[in-house]
Amino acid sequence: MTIITVAAAGIATILLAVQLKSIRGEYAVYMVMAASFFIFFYGTGKLKNILETLEQIQSYIKINSVYLVTLLKMIGITYVAEFASSMCKDAGYGSLGGQIEIFGKLSILGISMPILLALFKTLESFLQ
Template sequence: MTILAIGAAGIAAVLLAVWLKGVRAEYAVYLVMAAEILFMLSAAGRLEVILDAMERMRGYIRVDSAYLGTLLKMIGITYVAEFASGICRDAGYGALGNQIQILGKLSVLGVSMPVFLALFETLERFMK
């Protein structure tokens, strides 16, 4: 799906959900969740492009594969946290969505710590 198709489908889902909210509010929530899952699956299909690009980056410069794996984990954590947070907000549980976002940010920070430590070790070697 192109971004135009996704945008149009998203607008159609929202308009239909607004109409359904007046008729059966719970169906509106289900419709929005189904649209979000469809969009998540569409975005997951583009994961192959990201993996190919990361593999090409490894060919251009010598990068430890652990760093690229860490980058991929950070992208995955961010994506899942945003997706879950959005569903919680759409269902009317904004506080829970905020907690999921905070946990996602802390998880990204935790996963990225080895990269920061390696950066500081490299800087320390150059300073001596």
């Protein structure tokens, strides 16, 4: 399935949801959420390609695997937080979606702190 297929499925779901909204509004929300979960889990299936590419990058340039694992965690947190936030906003709970976004940003910041400290330690060794 390509991005065109996923986009077409999403648009078709939205068009059906608009039609259902006038009859049974809650069914439209459920339909959009089901399509969103389908696309989300399909997207996570693409992680295999990303992992293989990161392993190739690591073999070309001798980089510590901790950095790549941290980068992958950041990507995962971003993907999940954005998905959950969008779902909340679509369901009419924008404030909860905003809180999920803030928590995702704080989680990324927390994960990146050891790398920032390692960078400062490296800079300190160069300056001495």
